[in-house]
Amino acid sequence: MMQEDIVILDGGMSRELERLGAPFRQPEWSALALIETPEIVERVHAEFIDAGAEVITTNNYAVVPFHIGEERFAAEGGRLIELSGRLARSAADRKTGTRVAGSIPPVFGSYLPQDFDPAHAPALLGKIVSGLARHVDLWLIETTSSIEEMKAAAKATSAAPKPLWVSYTLEDGHADSQIPTLRSGEPVRAAVEAAVASGAEAVLFNCSAPEVMEAAVKVAVAAVPEGVRIGVYANAFAKPADEIPANDGVDEIRHDLDPAAYAAWARRWKALGATLIGGCCGIGCGHIAALRRTLKPADQSS
Template sequence: MVVLDGGMGRELQRSGAPFRQPEWSALALSEAPEAVVGVHAAFIAAGAQVIATNSYAVVPFHIGEERFAREGQQLADTAGRLARRAVDASAQPVQVAGSLPPLFGSYRPDLFQHERVAEVLTPLLQGLAPHVDLWLAETQSSIAEVRAIHAHLPADGKPFWVSFTLQDEEVDETPRLRSGEPVAKAIEAVAGLGVAAVLFNCSQPEVIGAAVDVTRSVFESLNADIAIGAYANAFPPQPKEATANDGLDELREDLDPPGYLVWAQDWRQRGASLIGGCCGIGPEHIVELKRNLG
């Protein structure tokens, strides 16, 4: 069992760091780097064994085309350095995951531009590479984007984790990515890429259990030794037209630390061994996970 960290953006906002649209969590990289270190340190102190770099919003979608072209690699490097600083200051063995976000907008597989993947992804990879222990493509909405990201990863031998985001509004009993693709199809696809772990994040906890079940079943049929993980958000169900990080959504009262733990225990029983939190899940939740699962 490995405990992951929680959501960065809301914790930055809670700490008083500058936080506004469209830059979102990327704003603190240049205006409040100490706050970024502080959030990482809080999650480590809570028990996180893996922390993700604050590079999720270092894409043109958030910081604009001109600034990304000018500063994208530098901001990614800063995100990696700050995460590594927090780890080095801790006595705990903690790994740094290089966060590779949706390159053209969260929850929006329709905005994916295959021809621009190298242009947007390369600065992130080059900036983060010296500082990270593994690569984490997170909040992925489609198989196509994961394949494209994998094709551009450096040949550095670092583990590659993929985390998909799921449809919150289930139209049938088949768990699906936000692209509408069945989870089973996505798992079969990434298993062939040599991933070290498959996770599900930035979705309501209610839809994650079924996705974990499908993933475990596919891995068993393939005799694949690949870890399974989950880190849900604390939002109400997000409709198909939603765009992640378009504002600070209200949080569900039932997903306080004890309430979230109930879901995490269910994922653990279903076979997940990497568990943390996404948007709205703070250090107080991670403490509960570490105490009861770690």
């Protein structure tokens, strides 16, 4: 694989927002910074770009009723989603070639495939797509726990066609398993095939432990047709994500995933065929800089 095929993604927003002084608490999570300190949101995007990210993701992940409540979402959701797109675009436009991924999050909460509501999903997803469409270069359906959830999100993006990336979150309670599954229990191969059938140009895995990513990448590489990219952006949670109560405080981060350790995992994903690599919760600007140095060393002079 040629080095230039690798694309560096950004990392997790929330703790970087906190580091720079933005308000950070549950249940609003990263949405609180959009509400109270939007200038810090743009600054975090800029710092990820400076660290080496070539694709940054809009900060609207928590702009859903699950995090900000039904009333606030109805009254302010559209404005906040549009603001997240505008801030990311402004930061990206400072460096030629930087792309903005429009986040399509799980609208009924992370890691909760059983709570997906197909009757109410289209309206929520449609609001996200319409708010972001004019600011983003591609759609990133992320932290997707089930095929049904992915399909609904993919359908919503058809209202504003752009390149589509789909990122699934994996069951990570058994890191030694060689048969990777989504948090719904569905096999990764079926999920990858469903994403490709829905028009995905890339299939990624995110917000799961680094230890479970290799098996998923192997399955994905074998399942996708030529031209479909594979990607990884793992989290740094100390406990499996599905053991962490939703909207219940700030979660502990592992101490064994410093930038060098995370870059070592990334080298393994690259060797297996992943070409889109970044980080999720707990993976900050220092980690992204290490990815850039490790995976694209020839770019350091650019």
